[in-house]
Ligand code: HEM
């Protein structure tokens with residue numbers, strides 16, 4: 001996959017999420033708006049971490065030496081922030097989940113698809129963090145695949161959760 005496809009996907013995701021989150025429905029409640037803002041920031045942080053896959057992929061596949069060297073340097077810098085980014089995103093999302101549960105749970109119902117996909121996204125995030133810790137301790141073939149798979153499923157679930165109409 002050429003690297004610009006990956007850049008286009010990122011740009012589309014950022015534009016799409018901003019338009020959807022801030023254009024689709026509005027509230028009078030500042031608390032709920034805060035809950036949306038926290039989630040918007042968190043998904044941008046998670047997007048940075050998910051991008052590690054594409055950066056490593058381009059490093060592996062590229063035949064252009066300059067691209068390999070530049071991306072290797074970038075990936076080392078980004079990996080230093082990988083765990084802090086994951087923890088910051090997790091804290092923001094915990095607040096988001098709390099706000100939505102307590103402010104909207106009774107109104108839309110705790111079994112609304114938006115809620116169910118939210119629970120599932122939290123579950124996949126926990127699994128991704130757990131797999132990340134395993135991989136951090138000792139990288140085996142299985143642990144690599146495990147962290148990558150959970151991270152991609154997590155991304156898929158939170159994208160569904162995000163674009164699901166309320
Ligand atoms: C217990 C877990 C969760 C619950 C109950 C929950 C609930 C909700 C609800 C009710 C909304 C709609 C707010 C609105 O549009 O006014 C929402 C929006 C959103 N959630 Fe969650 N969520 C949870 C977890 C997550 C997770 C783990 C992520 C991302 C990793 C996430 C990302 C988002 C984003 C980006 C939005 C904005 C989309 C929109 O406004 O419709 N949420 N969430």
Ligand code: HEM
Nearest residue numbers: 046049050052053056083086128129132133135136148151
């Ligand atoms: C939001 C949570 C996270 C996401 C979305 C995420 C995503 C990713 C992705 C997509 C990769 C590239 C995998 C590959 O190409 O094989 C990666 C690598 C990695 N992640 Fe995570 N990760 C998260 C949290 C964590 C945490 C909490 C840790 C450790 C405590 C961690 C440790 C690692 C390590 C050690 C690598 C391998 C880096 C290398 O090969 O040099 N990750 N992560």
